[in-house]
Amino acid sequence: MPIDITRTLWSPQGRILHGADYCPEQWSPDVWREDIALMQQCGVNVVSIGMFAWSFLETDDEKYDFGWFDEVVGLLTRAEISIFMATPSGARPAWLAQRYPEVLRVNKNGQRNGFGFRHNHCMTSPQYRRKVAAINEQLARRYGHLDQVLLWHVSNEYCGECFCDLCKAAFREWLQRRYGSLEALNKAWWTAFWSHVYTDWSQVEPPTPHGEPQLHGLNLDWKRFTTAQTVDFMQAEIAALRLCDQTTPVTTNTMGIFDGVDSSKICAELDVVSWDAYPRWHDDAKDEVLVASRTGFWHDLNRSLGGGKPFLLMESTPSILNWQEVNRPKQPGMHRLSSLQAVAHGADSVQYFQWRASRGGPEKFHGAVVNHGHTANSRVFREVAELGQTLAGLGELSGATTPVEAAIYFDWDNRWAYEDNQSLRNDRKGYIEEIETWYHALWRQSIATDLIVEEAPIDGYKLVIAPLLYMLKDGVAERMTRFVEGGGCLLFTYGSGWVNDSDLIFEGGQLAPLRELLGIRVLETFVHRDHERVAIVPERALSALSGDYASVDLSELIEVEGAEVLARYGSQYFSGTPCLTRNRVGRGAAMYSGCRAEAAFVNDLVADLSESLGLATCWPCALPEGVHARQRVNGDHRYVFLMNFTHHTQAIPLAGQEVASLDGVSVSDESLSLKPLGVTVVKVGHTGEPKPAAAMPRPLVSTKS
Secondary structure (H helix, E strand, O other): OOOOHHHHHOOOOOOOEEEEEEOHHHOOHHHHHHHHHHHHHOOOOEEEEOOOOHHHHEEEOOEEOOHHHHHHHHHHHHOOOEEEEEOOOOOOOHHHHHHOHHHEOEOOOOOEOOOOOOOOEOOOOHHHHHHHHHHHHHHHHHHOOOOOEEEEEOOOOOOOOOOOHHHHHHHHHHHHHHHOOHHHHHHHHOOOHHHOOOOOHHHOOOOOOOOOOOOHHHHHHHHHHHHHHHHHHHHHHHHHHHOOOOOOOEEOEEOOOOOOOOHHHHHOOOOOOEEEOOOOOOOOHHHHHHHHHHHHHHHHHHHHHOOOOOEEEEEOOOOOOOOOOOOOOOOOOHHHHHHHHHHHOOEEEEEEOOOEOOOOOOOOOOOOOEOOOOHHHOHHHHHHHHHHHHHHOOHHHOOOEOOOOEEEEOOHHHHHHHHHOOOOOOOOOOHHHHHHHHHHHHHOOOOOEEEEOOOOOOOOOOEEEEOOOOEOOOOHHHHHHHHHHOOOEEEEEOOOOOEOOOOOEOOOOOOHHHHHHHOEEEEEEEEOOOOOOEEEEEOHHHOOOOOOEEEEEEEEEEEEOOOEEEEEEOOOOOOOOEEEEEEEEOOEEEEEEOEEEOHHHHHHHHHHHHHHHOOOOOOOOOOOOOEEEEEEEEOOEEEEEEEEOOOOOEEEEOOOOOEEEOOOOOEOOOEEEEOOOOEEEEEEOOOOOOOOOOOOOOOOOOOOO
């Protein structure tokens, strides 16, 4: 019988999880005991163990050693520290690669990799799947029944592709299932161009530099296949666990907007979504707010992929990274702010990679809670301990949801196809940047936003924005029309509606399936030189917009077929022609922005739409620039996080609200003060039932017997 997954993960009284990846295989039993004492000092209540321990758990083929691991599990259990039990498939032992060479990947040039690195394994290899299933079953049989084990943490950051003969054969089988016939494949890939017609399945090869790298349908389907093979491998891992443990929830840590695999397909198979967050704080103090917005976008993406349920922040750094171009430590206060930002956007955990810094290896300078030689005497440890105290006081937030009225499309298939196309500005495609621009316009108003794939339902939102929706999949136009007819506002941008899900141009050209909905036709696209600005002049219908607005990079020339013109170009030979339109359909409206507009125009346009649509904000009055509010709702209460991403003190008006601080910040009758990089959590009174998020449905599991 399905239950609420949060009741499986967290105790009834509620708690926010606080912990880290822990690698006891690197240390002696004396260090284990020291570590656990230190964990208790800073409020750690969960650790993830075992993800890189395969060489120690299986020292040779079928020679298992769990004695030391039993001792670690026992120490954690006695200390009342819960466990995320990881499977070790992300890094195989040397003996395994030596005995079964097929488990190592083949690169694009056809060369078998040598042993080393992480994720250097073929996910198609029967031998690798057999060995992974065996170690997973051993782990599940030994530890799956323990109450201390809250969650299976399957593998680590699934990624990568393999070009071995096994993967080529699997790719051809996947294509046969997808298309059914070579005739259908040839049509979908448009192989008549350059005389690429396939006459036998054996002729189909993955895209490689020394073969065919420019057949767009092939490139797209290879990425889809890589995702499908990754998901299938993950499902096989989970199936091995389920032989001995039917009830413990499962997750794997994804990587935000990583484009190597479609995370939406991975998350659809998980009981709870988790991800690893490593934003670039302090690269430029002036851009701190933009980094905050971008990080909120990543958090919201993972919350959305989990159907609106709380997610887990599986990895973050308490201090510094070691793999970025410039690695700057978090300034005082930033660790607390960035961690609570994750909770504000829906995380029910704050976790780190890793607990104790390694003495060797490529990540020995990666930040950790316990760094080299400092134990509990470092600033980092003290800040982690202080955060632990804060999180301990926020237990009533666990399981709280996020009411959402606005959504933005972020779709991996669409991204892959758009970034692969060869046209216009190949030097600056800007897919992620365009989405972030529209997201930031909502974020700066403290409007909660979902990030959705094309398959997601959109009923229930007031505003849906489709930036660069280059690919329009089957049935999406019809769903969008119903949404608008029912009263929703749908806004497309330039570059939308070009191709179907095989990356074939629609018969009739751009926007062919959407012309009736939008009431326009795109005639051509003008490409601008760098630093060239084309004026945008709003019509009177957008009285809230007043400023020096401009289009950059790309401007589409639009012919109106029934739509209302809201803004026109004010320069170049197409001056006076439309650049922003609105078509009223049923009780709603479909809008089209035909240019890559500068942020000022996007910000003011979204502000105008938010007001006209009555989008709910997380705080009832305007906040200073750089201060963001985000709320979570649990029963009759809403919890508002007020976050200051600037480097100066900010006064936050209370607008007559009765609030109670959950973290000790002083609140007057009229305002509260946030110090630089400050954050506070306030509890606001009755709200009624939260509005459910309109995102992808989630699988649930039963409690342990």
